[in-house]
Amino acid sequence: MLSKVKRAACYKAFGISAAFSFASLVTIPAHAQTITAVMQSGLRVMDPVVSTAFITRDHGYMIYDTLLGMNEKFEIKPQMAEKWEVAEDQKTYTFTLRDGLKWHDGAPVTSEDCVASLKRWAQQDSTGQVLMTMVSDIAVVDGKSFKVVLKEPTSLLLESLAKLSSRPAFMMPKRIAETPASESIKEFIGSGPFKFVASEFKPGLKVVYDKNKDYVPRSEPASWTAGGKVVNVDRVQWAAMPDQMTPVNALMNGEIDFIQQVPFDLLPMLENNNDVNVEVLDKLGNWTYYRFNHLHPPFNNKLLRQAAMHAVGQDDVLKALVGNPKYAKTCAAVFGCDTPYADTYGKDVVIPSNIDKAKQLLKEANYDGTPIVVLQPTDLAMVAPQPIVIASALRKAGFKVDLKTMDWQSVVTQQGNQKSPSEGGWNIFSTYSTLATSGNPFGNTTVAANGTKAWAGWPEVPEIEKLRLEFARATDETKRKEITAQIQKLAIDEGVVGPLGQFSVPAAYSKKLTGVLASPITVFWNIKKSDK
Structure with a gap:
């Protein structure tokens, strides 16, 4: 169990009464199956184009999606795109969106949205900046297709759209993507597997994501950012706890489910616990x-x-x-x-x-x-x-x-x-x-x-x-x-x-969780949680 001192400190940090249990960090709907995770830090900067911080990128992968993904073999795969076609001269790429893509507000994803998103992303991203020197045009073909015309053949286009690093090429609705790249967006609507719950957001302390029930995952097995992003729980909540001992105690006590990064000096406490898995999920480090x-x-x-x-x-x-x-x-x-x-x-x-x-x-x-x-x-x-x-x-x-x-x-x-x-x-x-x-x-x-x-x-x-x-x-x-x-x-x-x-940094998670993916990016699709 958490000590009274640490428990009180944690409650104070989240602005809640000590009369409530640790699990009541957020309001959880009745019977909702929830994964509570302690991430590397709190989330305040939420625009994945403005910031290169990993926590912002991880937030991006929760609510946004990318045209292309990359699997554990470093292979580039279609994600939001159903396919792409390359002209004989290797300079024109035509991308076609797959069926069933919707923004979280219910509007369909269109090629106009994608063109606007790519242009905003390329203004800030170091890869996008170089890519745009090799691009003569990005234009809408129809509602589901757009083309990128290159000045010269290069593999950089596909590599850019599938890249994993900070500032991935996330897609946003056109009205949001038209925000100047030098300014932070104010609305956080994507087409990804989770929806951001704005009403429960406490900057730097907690973030809540609900399952996007309208999301249509791909049929391929999940691998890194490629394949089917199948969500098996109702919601995920991120909790920030600057005191490193607090989440360790909470995980051992079953009050949280996942710690993204375990401090090395506290590893022995979790490695010897029969209810916890300790694993380096990012195998390359x-x-x-x-x-x-x-x-x-x-x-x-x-x-x-x-x-x-x-x-x-x-x-x-x-x-x-x-x-x-x-x-x-x-x-x-x-x-x-x-x-x-x-x-x-x-x-x-x-x-x-x-x-x-x-x-x-x-x-x-x-x-x-x-x-x-x-x-x-x-x-x-x-x-x-x-x-x-x-x-x-x-x-x-x-x-x-x-x-x-x-x-x-x-x-x-x-x-x-x-x-x-x-x-x-x-x-x-x-x-x-x-x-x-x-x-x-x-x-x-x-x-x-x-x-x-x-x-x-x-x-x-x-x-x-x-x-x-x-x-x-x-x-x-x-x-x-x-x-x-x-x-x-x-x-x-x-x-x-x-x-x-x-x-390398080990993660730790409850043995109630299965399907936790080995990946250089912490993702919460594919995971199932047992009630026992």
Whole structure:
């Protein structure tokens, strides 16, 4: 059972009376079968085009759908699309929507909706931005079909529409998709397997999703984001609990059903529980990294970025983050180790901590003591330790560091702030990505380097953008490997991203749940819940 202190703290966080049971986090209709899950953080930023946060992406997969999906073999499969046809010159793709697609408000999904959604997505997404330089037109053919006309043949179109990483190409109603890409949408209606219950949403605390009874799943077996998204429960509710012990106790007591990420130090409590399954659902794992703000001092200076990269050691980070070597290893590759585009360039820079080299570079760069603002989330176990280790290493090297603590959703919001640190901006933040979504120059958001159009950090390295375009045009795998090796070198030399190593995170769930899918994205279709 939860201790009285922890139970009271949990109730207080959710704004409910301690007279109610833990299960009454939300109002549950009589006889409704519900999965209660504790996710990695609370949800506040809900527009999956505006944010790259995984919790926002996971929310997107609950209520939206994609034209194409990707299965566990990395094969691209139709999802909302019934089919696509390619012209003989390989430059015109015609997509036809499958029957039975409806928005959550009951309106039919049309090709106009899809065209508007693609155009908005492509304005913000780093892959979409490159893709649109190769597109001459996206146009409606009829109510169920639209075409994409390319300037030149490329595999990037299908790869973009099926990609798993942050900012997937989710489809929205036209009226919503016409919201400027620089602004957050205000209405959350998709065509996906779950409906967002706006009346029960408490930002940062809880989210409720009802089964979309009008959803028509595909007939193929579910695999990653492809196949049939069959929902077997009435609703799913996400609960945010910053105190990591609270969900662990709640799961053991049968008060919740699922924990997305179990802190490594608490694993033994669940591994020895006969009523709980502990499993790494993302078999490929994750890589963790940090980003410099290239727009403002001091990290607009390449030498100082290099100094910081020499100061920070991966072993120190992984010991603080994971501890157990079973779940972690060092890796210099920006596209991941043990992947087709793995590369060891820069291992002498990013793996060991070399404080003496860092001090030497600080002296060469005439570092003037400008404070380094490092963002640290306090409520996301898989990110909270990295900034502390980074700050410690930078201080040893001679940097002046200001560790700025906040919750993860505040970090997510702050990431897009391009103001100087003295005006409320930042110099460094850290996060992580799944390797399944980071293995090439387009799935990997961190290597885009087109200045203020790039992801947070805004590096400007024209050579990388040229190479990404060459990768999109290349059909020969040997050529693609040559290109990614050049990107690896530039990413390290220019401080585009600082790799901190690789790790896997176990999930834990009640044995009442069956059909939990192994996937790099946490999904709640296919799951059945026993009442016993």
